[in-house]
Amino acid sequence: MKGWSELLLLTGVLVACWTRTPVGSAAAGAVALWRGEEPPDLLATFSTELPRQMQDSIVEVLGEPPTSEQVFAPLTPEELAVGWTPAVRTAVAAQLGEEALAEVLALSARIEAEGEDSAAVEAALETWAVGAEVRERAVRRARASGEAEPGRYASHRRFLPDEAAVAADEAVEQSLALATVFDLAWPVDPEARVSSPFGYRFHPVLKTNKLHEGVDIAVPVGTAVHAAGDGQVQRARFDKVNGNYVKLDHGHGVSSAYCHGEAMHVEKGQQVTRGQHVMDSGSTGRSTGPHLHFGLRFKGRPVDPGPFRERGAAAALDLPEAPADPVVPDEAVEG
Amino acid sequence: MLRTLTRAVVRTATTSDRVAGGLARFATTLGQCALVVLGVHLAADDLDDRVLASLSWVVDQADLRLAGPVETVAGWFGRPAGSWQWWDALPLGAMSGWTALTVELVAAGLLCGSFLLTSRTAQPTWVRWKRALSVQAVVLPLALSGVLLAGGWSLSMAIEDVLPVAEAAPWASRAAAAVVAFAALLRFGLPAWLRAVAALEPPARWTAGWAAAVVLLPVGALAWIHGVPVWGTLRHALEAL
Numbered sequence: 001m002k003g004w005s006e007l008l009l010l011t012g013v014l015v016a017c018w019t020r021t022p023v024g025s026a027a028a029g030a031v032a033l034w035r036g037e038e039p040p041d042l043l044a045t046f047s048t049e050l051p052r053q054m055q056d057s058i059v060e061v062l063g064e065p066p067t068s069e070q071v072f073a074p075l076t077p078e079e080l081a082v083g084w085t086p087a088v089r090t091a092v093a094a095q096l097g098e099e100a101l102a103e104v105l106a107l108s109a110r111i112e113a114e115g116e117d118s119a120a121v122e123a124a125l126e127t128w129a130v131g132a133e134v135r136e137r138a139v140r141r142a143r144a145s146g147e148a149e150p151g152r153y154a155s156h157r158r159f160l161p162d163e164a165a166v167a168a169d170e171a172v173e174q175s176l177a178l179a180t181v182f183d184l185a186w187p188v189d190p191e192a193r194v195s196s197p198f199g200y201r202f203h204p205v206l207k208t209n210k211l212h213e214g215v216d217i218a219v220p221v222g223t224a225v226h227a228a229g230d231g232q233v234q235r236a237r238f239d240k241v242n243g244n245y246v247k248l249d250h251g252h253g254v255s256s257a258y259c260h261g262e263a264m265h266v267e268k269g270q271q272v273t274r275g276q277h278v279m280d281s282g283s284t285g286r287s288t289g290p291h292l293h294f295g296l297r298f299k300g301r302p303v304d305p306g307p308f309r310e311r312g313a314a315a316a317l318d319l320p321e322a323p324a325d326p327v328v329p330d331e332a333v334e335g
Numbered sequence: 336m337l338r339t340l341t342r343a344v345v346r347t348a349t350t351s352d353r354v355a356g357g358l359a360r361f362a363t364t365l366g367q368c369a370l371v372v373l374g375v376h377l378a379a380d381d382l383d384d385r386v387l388a389s390l391s392w393v394v395d396q397a398d399l400r401l402a403g404p405v406e407t408v409a410g411w412f413g414r415p416a417g418s419w420q421w422w423d424a425l426p427l428g429a430m431s432g433w434t435a436l437t438v439e440l441v442a443a444g445l446l447c448g449s450f451l452l453t454s455r456t457a458q459p460t461w462v463r464w465k466r467a468l469s470v471q472a473v474v475l476p477l478a479l480s481g482v483l484l485a486g487g488w489s490l491s492m493a494i495e496d497v498l499p500v501a502e503a504a505p506w507a508s509r510a511a512a513a514v515v516a517f518a519a520l521l522r523f524g525l526p527a528w529l530r531a532v533a534a535l536e537p538p539a540r541w542t543a544g545w546a547a548a549v550v551l552l553p554v555g556a557l558a559w560i561h562g563v564p565v566w567g568t569l570r571h572a573l574e575a576l
Contacts (some may be wrong), residue, residue, distance in 0.1 A: 001348075003356025006522065010366045013519055016493035017369035021376040022436055023443065043378065045431040046383045133505065141492065144564035145570070158380055161496040237399070240406040 020162075021045055045162070067094070082108040082120055091178035092125070096171060104128045120152050122172055128163040129171035140165075150212065177252040177298065184228040184250070185274060187258060187294055188281070190309050193218040196292060198304035213302035214295030221262050221290045224280040227272045228256045228294075228305075236264050242286025246278050256305070259293035260285050350505020363455065367527035368447045370519060371479075374486030377448065378557035379439035385557075387431035397422045442554040445547050446479055450530035457533035467535035476532050478555025483524035485562025491516035 020026035022042045027168035029039030046084075077088055082105065093101045107124035126135050142156035149155050153172050159167055230248040238244050244261035262282025266272060283290040296305035402420060409419040464472060497514040538544070561565070 001352055003352035005518075006360070007358055009515065009518055009522055010362055011336055012515060013366045013369045013373070013490060013492065013523065016490050017372050020489065020493055021372050022439065023372045023376075029427040042436060043429070046432050046435060130468065142563065142567075144567045146566035146570060150567070159492065234395075235398070237402075239402050240410070290367050299401070 006063050011040050016131065078109065079090040082112045082124075084108070084121065085179070085183060087182035088121055088175075088179040090182050091175050095178055096125075096128070097204060100128060102281070120154070122176065123151065125171045125175055126153055127169050129167045132161065168223065168265075173252065177254055180229065180250050180252045180254045181296070181298070183230075184254075184305075185226070186309050187218050187225050187228050187256075188217055188223055188232070188292060192223075194306065194309070198302075198306055213297075214293050214332055215304075215306050217292045217294055219281045219290065219292050221280075221282050223281040223292070224277050225258050225281050225292055227274055227276045228296075229254075229274045231256075231272060232334065233266045233268050233270045233278075236266050236268050236270075239285065241286045243287060244279065244282065245285070248272060248278070253299040255297045257293070257295040257297070259295070260287045260291060337438060359564050361521065363526070364451065366519075366523045367450065367530075370442075370486040370490070371446045371482055371527065372443050372486075373470040373489040374484070374558055374562060375439050375443045375481035375554060377485040377562045378415070378482065378554045379435045379442075379504045381561045382438060382553065383431050385436035386434050387427060390427045390431055394422045394425060395426075438550055438554065441550050442478075442482075445483060445551060446475075449475055450527050453530045453534040455526070455530065457530060459529060459535075464532065464535065466537050469538035469541045469543040470548050471532070471538065472535050474544065474548040475516060475535070475553070476528065478551040479528055479531055481555045481558035483520065483528060485558040487516040487520040487524060488562060488564050490519050497551045504514065519563045522571065 018027060023043055025040045025045060029042070030037045030242050038162040069321070073086060074238065075084060075086060075089065084105070089101070092104055098105065104121075104124050107127050111123045111127070112120045122134070137244050138159040139150050141159035142150035145159075147155040153168070157168065160168060174330045193219045194215050196212060198212055198215055225246075227248055229248070229250045231248040233246065234255065235245060235247040242257075242259040244264050245259045246261065246264055246266060247255060247257045249255050260282055261279035261284065263280045264278070264307045265280070266276075266278045272278060281290065281292045294305055296303050345393040398420070401422075405419050473484050491512040494515045497509060
């Protein structure tokens with residue numbers, strides 16, 4: 001049966017090439033075009049490509065975030081035991097549903113008990129999405145290829161089968177991104193007036209309709225601005241538009257920006273914790289009055305931080321009192 | 336009657352086996368190219384991540400160093416500064432993906448082209464290789480060997496992924512995948528490498544093949560580093576010692 005085994009081997013190599021490489025995608029695309037169907041994406045076989053629809057769906061969730069009562073509801077002993085935060089619990093429920101929550105929690109407890117190196121929440125979410133055996137395969141492959149932290153999702157994602165990787169992205173990447181966002185607090189006193197909300201507006205300086213990629217908060221010069229969440233300082237610099245400008249990377253594709261400050265108290269690369277004093281507000285850059293521009297981005301796309309305003313009240317931060325009468329015009333500044 | 340039936344079955348099996356074998360041998364070059372394409376893609380997937388990281392660094396540096404001057408120049412023309420910071424709107428994911436894909440296709444073309452029109456039975460010799468010594472004669476065998484090994488591993492992962500997960504014997508699917516990978520490397524990988532090396536011609540200058548090396552070196556290096564599943568095992572073994 002040498003001939004048959006040779007033919008079987010050849011078929012296996014060709015099928016693998018067809019299903020796992022862009023060359024195969026191109027061949028499949030040619031067949032699809034010939035049949036009048038939609039050709040597959042040539043970049044779909046690359047592991048870093050985040051499907052656009054995933055970003056859209058998460059932006060949709062961010063548009064109607066859960067209330068503070070939901071996010072800051074007390075944790076159960078089981079949740080505390082595996083190191084969950086309220087934001088993680090709320091994000092998992094929002095992304096995967098209440099039924100999945102109990103399953104992921106049980107998996108977290110099991111993984112924690114097994115003493116695995118990687119983050120238990122991440123591992124539990126992935127195991128829930130793809131199964132323990134498939135995850136273990138990917139971890140083993142990453143370890144064999146010499147990855148430094150094979151247990152981490154980012155290190156072994158490329159070794160998952162395509163469908164499993166998509167399912168795991170939805171469970172792991174999106175849940176943890178949501179948890180990161182849900183954990184953010186308002187950078188100044190939430191009672192301070194929002195003078196210009198997120199969205200398209202007629203720009204007072206440029207005299208044109210322009211997307212305002214954040215919110216302007218009316219606070220006097222010198223008001224302490226706090227980090228909205230844990231993260232790393234990505235930028236801390238002055239430019240003519242944003243003035244003194246601090247950008248924080250919170251991980252999982254979430255970043256926040258604080259503009260027009262009077263003085264900065266952090267440096268690029270520095271780690272900050274939620275509530276840390278990062279800047280004094282001011283009116284530097286393209287600004288017609290004292291205010292803080294607060295922006296929030298997910299995977300580089302601006303999202304409205306406005307719905308998270310009430311979160312600040314429950315963030316247990318040592319925030320200063322809101323000024324009685326901030327001197328800021330309503331439509332004053334460049335975003 | 337039974338003997339006649341047995342003979343007929345044996346004859347049919349033998350004939351069909353001969354036909355299948357002939358078909359497989361006829362398409363051997365296709366299988367060799369497919370193994371190369373699989374290995375190159377494993378390296379290109381890693382290249383994609385590295386290009387994305389490099390682009391992000393470049394954009395960060397551009398933002399740090401160019402933002403000020405660009406705002407000043409934009410101010411001279413009465414333009415809002417933000418609109419001239421073109422690097423902020425760059426689709427880095429797509430850029431890295433298309434870069435990796437281009438490199439992948441060029442590398443796959445070069446590697447498959449190195450043996451595509453050569454004799455299937457040619458054998459390289461040390462003396463012939465020394466006569467052909469050039470950039471190409473060094474880079475091609477090294478890159479091709481890494482890519483073929485990576486192709487074998489990629490094939491074994493594909494086989495393992497389609498086999499049903501045997502909870503009672505999880506090693507069974509791994510063993511089957513390894514057997515298929517080794518068989519593919521012996522049946523397609525080794526002959527492809529021998530064909531490519533045997534086809535090296537004495538060059539006009541030792542620098543011959545430097546342009547191809549620009550593409551083959553990173554692909555070959557990444558294939559060796561991340562496409563050959565031994566380094567992690569070796570590191571663990573060394574740590575254990």
